[in-house]
Amino acid sequence: MLTWKYLIAVLAGLLVGSANAEAACRQMSHAGEAYTVCSFDPAKAEIRTYNKDRNGTPYRSFKALSDDLRFDREYIVFAVNGGMYHEDLSPVGLFTEVGIEKKPISTKAGWGNFHLLPNGVFFIQPGKAGVLETNAFLKSGVKPIYATQSGPMLTIDGTLHPRFLADSDSFKIRNGAGVGRDGQVHFVLSNGPVRFYDFAVLFRDALDCPNALFLDGTISSLFAPEIARHDRIFPLGPIIAVVESRR
Numbered sequence: 001m002l003t004w005k006y007l008i009a010v011l012a013g014l015l016v017g018s019a020n021a022e023a024a025c026r027q028m029s030h031a032g033e034a035y036t037v038c039s040f041d042p043a044k045a046e047i048r049t050y051n052k053d054r055n056g057t058p059y060r061s062f063k064a065l066s067d068d069l070r071f072d073r074e075y076i077v078f079a080v081n082g083g084m085y086h087e088d089l090s091p092v093g094l095f096t097e098v099g100i101e102k103k104p105i106s107t108k109a110g111w112g113n114f115h116l117l118p119n120g121v122f123f124i125q126p127g128k129a130g131v132l133e134t135n136a137f138l139k140s141g142v143k144p145i146y147a148t149q150s151g152p153m154l155t156i157d158g159t160l161h162p163r164f165l166a167d168s169d170s171f172k173i174r175n176g177a178g179v180g181r182d183g184q185v186h187f188v189l190s191n192g193p194v195r196f197y198d199f200a201v202l203f204r205d206a207l208d209c210p211n212a213l214f215l216d217g218t219i220s221s222l223f224a225p226e227i228a229r230h231d232r233i234f235p236l237g238p239i240i241a242v243v244e245s246r247r
């Protein structure tokens with residue numbers, strides 16, 4: 001009887017854990033476009049940033065990160081590409097891991113989406129997460145445990161990025177991260193090509209994120225085992241992952 005009770009308890013725990021993980025990701029339609037939205041409470045979920053393994057080699061893929069974490073009996077519940085990177089897969093802007101600043105913040109102008117100012121920072125502190133425009137982040141004095149800089153900002157204090165056009169003819173796969181007024185972190189990947197404008201409106205109006213950050217376009221990648229999603233087409237630089245310990 002004890003054996004059966006134990007097995008039933010284990011199975012029940014697995015089912016509950018699976019349901020909770022699956023519930024984190026959902027399909028959402030907004031303004032005629034389809035999106036995959038995965039949401040987490042930073043007070044309960046372990047959200048981290050990654051770029052290189054313990055030998056200093058870029059992970060390049062979700063699988064490599066997963067394999068490395070298993071040495072510490074940790075597992076990826078969810079992961080997404082976490083910002084733009086150079087040819088050597090190093091971050092373009094600020095990158096902080098376990099409280100250590102691996103790459104300094106960038107405030108310079110330049111070419112490409114990262115420098116479509118204002119850009120911003122997604123960061124994790126104990127029990128909470130945030131997104132701030134780069135200059136606001138510098139003024140805030142925030143000392144994050146994990147952080148990644150990207151750009152452009154999608155929403156800034158409840159307003160859309162001033163360069164976005166409602167009638168733009170630039171359609172691409174896009175992914176981003178925002179923090180709702182309730183503190184929930186929302187990671188979003190478009191299921192098809194969308195405008196910057198429409199992507200930002202989704203964060204502002206449907207997800208109630210006053211501040212949201214674009215992570216990347218064409219290379220947008222998602223790892224979500226509970227919805228059988230494991231993108232592996234493009235090499236990855238920075239990665240944002242939700243990790244679970246099973247020690």
